[in-house]
Amino acid sequence: MKRILKGILKAILVLFGLLIAVLVVVYFMYNEKVPEGKNTQEADALAYKMLTAINKAAYQDTRYLEWSFAGGNHRYKWDRKIGHVTVIWEQYKVLLNLNTPKLSEVFENGAKVIGTEKTKLITTATDYFNNDSFWLVAPFKIFDEGTIRSLVTLDDGTQGLMITYNSGGTTPGDSYVWKLKENGMPTSYKMWVKIIPIGGLEATWDNWKTMENGVLLPTSHKIGPVSLSMGEVRAYN
Template sequence: MKKIFKFLLKIVLGLLAFLLIGFIVLKLVFNEDIPQGEKGAKADELGYAILEAINHKEFTEVKEIHWTFRGVNRYVWKLQQNAVDVFWDDYKVAYVTTYPQISFAWKDGKKLKGEELQKAIEYAGKNFNNDSFWVVAPHKIMDIGTERELIEEEGKNKLLVRYTTGGTTPGDVYLWEVDENNKPIAFKMWVSIIPFDGIKAEWNDWKMTDGGFPLPYSKSMYGIEIPVSDLKVVK
């Protein structure tokens, strides 16, 4: 029995050591500093050019956006009502984006109260903030509480966007890369929920939606697809 325990302990310690070494290597590889650029009119000019390229006005006028993230969280975002229905397992939360405290939640059709209600609302809000970003992030580059810098890098103009307030993780920074038509094709990120700096995500397969604005139907990080599915826009 002791031999088996020692053998299993060696395996566990070996796996932990492997994971630790892997983490250290990744931390050394992805340790890019946030670039410094020029704030002001030129940065905002690129920001507005990006919004024009993705038909931001049409985006603000749509009725609903539906999608599923990780095959777990399902969303019906009602943009004109500042509300979103969030579904997972046996839960449903009618989440009010502007005043989360007045949101409602159900489990198995039973309305929740007290601590259960608060936990469900917190889950819905945190996940909606993250999961919606992977759907409509380019439309948020001029949001209230953002700061922008024009970055000249590799002979191209890029837009650095810093989120100083709002959301679940204020302080996050994204560096957007665009094509010749100012349509976003990728960003690098410095975010609190990922312990590595400067990780790059690619935004591909842009298609026109029924709402009159395009969305990227494929997003990936180093070949790993971001799990957004069942994407639909209701005008």
């Protein structure tokens, strides 16, 4: 029996060692340093070109946004006018007040939640919203307070738009380099973010659709072989 247990333990240690080795190899193969951006004024011009391509004017007039994330497990309805978001996941529903989070309401299986559990779930809903909404509206956030815009020369010689968020959201300090078509339409970005240990991972921004109010929004992304669906995206007034 002891020999069997030792054999199992040895196999586990070998597998663990192989996993660590694979992760180290992947890190050194794909990890990229954050590029150094320059030419802030020219970067601003490119940023405005991107906003024109996706119809920022229509976005500014948009009151309601609906989408889902995490394979449909996170669902949202965002009232941008009053700063309220309905966040639904598993058995929870949070009526999230973005302006004053402590005034948010929390429900579990339809029953109201109070106390410390309520506070924890408000934090969870806020983190989900910050992450999942970014995958929907990140291009419209490139002039948010605390952002720095600069130009980066890409491998093909074209100019990429680098955005660094020095404040705001859940993980300030993250940087993204956008790849754009000639008309300013975003096609992908590379990420240098705290929650991903490998810098420079590229995510596509695909299947852009014109919403009923004219704004353009993405409905899917890809990071390598992994697909991220935004669900049934809606934008209306």
